[in-house]
Amino acid sequence: MPNITLSISKELKSEMKQHSSVKWSSAVRSIIEQKIADFEESERIAKKSKFSWKDWNLIGPKISKSAAKHAEALLNESNS
DSSP states (O other): OOOOOOOOOHHHHHHHHHTTTSOHHHHHHHHHHHHHHHHHHHHHHHHHOOOOHHHHHHHHHHHHHHHHHHHHHHHHHHHO
16 A cells, blocks of 8 residues: 655644554545545536536535534544
């Protein structure tokens, strides 16, 4: 399996160490997989949509907030 390098702050690294039972690689992998699925779903919807770019710009931030909440839920789920 290929590897990626991720830069994080010292503070975040310290917080991660406090939760050493979490499999961080799996948690991040799950978030990336979900984000890709979200993009693919968005692209599928956009291809069928009659929305203009202006319409997408109005709803885009709402979709991003929803995706962030979903990613947080996935991270919390992987901590269980």
